Amino acid sequence: MLQGNPFSTMVIVKQQCLSNNGSSLFINVSQIDNSSSVIVNKSVTGQASSTLRPDWEVSYELMYGPNVSCTTQQLELPRDLRFTDDTMISVVAYCCMFLMSLVGNIMVFTTLWGGRRSRVNMCILHLSVADLYVACVFLPLETTWHITVSWQAGDLACRICMLLRAFGFYLSSYITVVIAIDRYMSIVHPLVFHGSFKRCKFMLASAYVISFFFSLPQSIIFHVEYHPVYSWFSQCVTFNFFESDFHELAYDIFSCAAVYVTPLFIMVVMYTRIFVKLSHQQYKHEVRPMLSSRHLRRWKHNCLPIHTQLRCSRANYLYKAKLRTLKMTLCIVCVFILCWTPYFFMILYHWLAKDVAVQMDSKIKRVLFIFAVSSSCLDPLVYGKILLSSDAQPYSACGAF
Numbered sequence: 001m002l003q004g005n006p007f008s009t010m011v012i013v014k015q016q017c018l019s020n021n022g023s024s025l026f027i028n029v030s031q032i033d034n035s036s037s038v039i040v041n042k043s044v045t046g047q048a049s050s051t052l053r054p055d056w057e058v059s060y061e062l063m064y065g066p067n068v069s070c071t072t073q074q075l076e077l078p079r080d081l082r083f084t085d086d087t088m089i090s091v092v093a094y095c096c097m098f099l100m101s102l103v104g105n106i107m108v109f110t111t112l113w114g115g116r117r118s119r120v121n122m123c124i125l126h127l128s129v130a131d132l133y134v135a136c137v138f139l140p141l142e143t144t145w146h147i148t149v150s151w152q153a154g155d156l157a158c159r160i161c162m163l164l165r166a167f168g169f170y171l172s173s174y175i176t177v178v179i180a181i182d183r184y185m186s187i188v189h190p191l192v193f194h195g196s197f198k199r200c201k202f203m204l205a206s207a208y209v210i211s212f213f214f215s216l217p218q219s220i221i222f223h224v225e226y227h228p229v230y231s232w233f234s235q236c237v238t239f240n241f242f243e244s245d246f247h248e249l250a251y252d253i254f255s256c257a258a259v260y261v262t263p264l265f266i267m268v269v270m271y272t273r274i275f276v277k278l279s280h281q282q283y284k285h286e287v288r289p290m291l292s293s294r295h296l297r298r299w300k301h302n303c304l305p306i307h308t309q310l311r312c313s314r315a316n317y318l319y320k321a322k323l324r325t326l327k328m329t330l331c332i333v334c335v336f337i338l339c340w341t342p343y344f345f346m347i348l349y350h351w352l353a354k355d356v357a358v359q360m361d362s363k364i365k366r367v368l369f370i371f372a373v374s375s376s377c378l379d380p381l382v383y384g385k386i387l388l389s390s391d392a393q394p395y396s397a398c399g400a401f
Contacts, residue, residue: 012077012230017060017070026060029075029229081233086363087146093370094143097377101135104380119186119200120329123179126204127332130175131376134168138373141165151236155224158236162222163215166259170211172375173263176336178203179329180270188277214258221251249351260344267333331382339375343368 017026060070105128112125141161145151151158182200221241227233242248346360346368 012075014073014075015070016073017064017068019064020067026064026070029231077230080362081149081227081230083147083149086366087149090366090370091143091146094139094146097370097374098135098139098143100377101131101139101380104377105132105135108380119182119196120179122197122200123175123182123204126207127172127175127179127379130168130172131379133171134373134376137164138168142373150233151224152234158222158224159219162218162236166215166218167211169259170214171207173259173336174207174211175204176332177263177266178207179332180267183329184270184274187274217251252347252351256344256347260340264337267336271330271333332379335375335378335382339378340372343372 012029015026015028016024018024060068108128109125109132112121112128141164153161178200181203185196185199221238222236223238223241224234225237225239227235238248242251346365
């Protein structure tokens, strides 16, 4: 059992031999079972805690000769290498998010699996799959890693788990992009209906492939490294992989652009075009003959053929249905922006002022990252509200949307 486990019984012992001029001749930091009897020197007063001394101290002093003193001291492990109260808060937060995301997304998945066949439902179904992936892969992995503190699964598991860890975030981002593109095609180019389901399936498949492709570098960059002082402490890190800080910065920029900036840019462009289109349609609806509602109904009844009246009614109905689905997808995008933007602003601040950013409280970093991951919990709330409203006001006429 390693020290990283909160239930560990291990203590840290430092063995050191110094000459009279203060130079270190021997130093060793090791982990020893607390139940074993270890003679430890007092470091404050300089007086031994007992008249007895460890055998190694006597042996090394004889080996190095006179004017050399050897001591054994018990150390406290650095805060970032042990289980703390902050770590416990993160573990509790991840467990709560796991339960919320699992229950919410399973309910959405089972509802949509047997529901009406539409492109919107198909996209939301795959987004719930992406959120379930985050809940069932990322959250358990992150929780276990926080409990053990150190990485104890070996180098191969480190590489595979980091790939799987990143895949969920990429997949969620690019399925959200697919939803934005599908809404754009449905509202801005409504006449391009032929092959719309095939197009949507192709975009969803592309989202999975692109997400896996962008996640592959994680399996190359991450590896197991051992602490230079506490040699038994292993961690899954990117340390010592990049040749320079410039290479590391280049990869960080690529990751942020791939998982956040590019999807956000596409979504902003798509929804801007959608709002321009809807603004023109709304203007057409508002420019009508200046008649009272009773006279307008009488005018439609007397002056318009029945098939024209039905076509106008259906057009109004489809317009309202498009607005409902647009509100849902726009809420999904807002959740994405709301959850991930603070975290990426923190990364941007780290690039611009690295010396100052490293002094940032670790609690702030934890909260921002947890808030970013919470999008998998908030998405089902958006789905549920829209699904309930769609049951109250069905829009089967626009099932192709």
